[in-house]
Amino acid sequence: MNRKLVGIREAAEYLGVTPSTLRRWERDGKLFPDERTAGGYRRYDLARLRPDLFPRSVAARKTIAYARVSSHDQRDDLERQKQVLELYCARQGWTFEVVADLGSGMNYHKKGLKRLLNDILADRVGRLVVTHQDRLLRVGAELVFAICEAKQVEVVILNQGEDTTFEEELAQDVREIITVFSARLYGSRSRKNQKLLDGVKRAIEEASS
Structure with a gap:
């Protein structure tokens, strides 16, 4: 019987998957190359x-x-992100959908992020771009990526360098944290606490201006 040997x-x-998935299957002992x-x-x-042995392939998921x-002030940047993502996915020939959030990178309860995580856990996502x-989360993105690895979701990060909006958004995230603690500390009616918070706010504004 003649065999047709092909590359990865x-x-x-x-099989409707990516080469990286085949490499991972080999590491996990699920599928080995013939030669x-x-x-x-x-x-x-x-x-x-046999494709039927791998029903939950990347191709079968979205x-x-x-x-x-x-923040709302960054809506133009949000549109640019979406355009970059759409162009990249279209060039790869992928069928895709864009999920967008407007909210702090410290906020774990954003509507789009919750929907994304629910779909990943339900095996409806095969690839995340x-x-x-830090577009996912300012702190905790590694946990999302770990979940993706466990669910065999391919993660594609277009830019590995520093995000151009990093400093601006970090300042925004710090302001949000200060706002939360302000409500608690102001409630104690401590003038010392008020002066401390006012000083921190001024420092943040000066650093981001």
């Missing part, structure tokens, strides 16, 4: 691969492109 990309396309070339390249026998900004890591 063609095998991945046949390796002298150069170490994987070769798979198409006759042995691609979500997630965008976020902290963001422009920068």
Whole structure:
């Protein structure tokens, strides 16, 4: 019986997944290549691969492109994020939908983020695309990525460098934290606390101006 051996990309396309998924399956002991070339390249026998054994492939689940900004003043940046994500996903030939949030990177209760996490946990997402890591959360993005790995969701981060809005949004997030604590400290009617908070607010405004 003749065998048709193909490389990892063609095998991945046949199964409706990505090459990185095949590599992960090999590490997890789920699926091994039939041969390796002298150069170490994987070769798979198409006759042995059965797509029905992998029903929850990336192709069977949706691609979500997630965008976020902290405040209404950044709506233009939100639109730019969405355009970048849409263009990238379209160029890859992916069927996708964009989920956008307007809220602090410290807020875990944003409508879009909750919807995204619910879909990931329900195995409805096969790929997550963001422009920068901190678009998901300022603190805690690594936890979301860990959930994605456990659910075999491919994560695509378009820009690994520093986000151009980092300082501005960080200042906004700090203001939000101060506002929460202000309500508590002002309630104690301590003039010392009020002076401390006023000083911190001024420092934040000067640093972000």
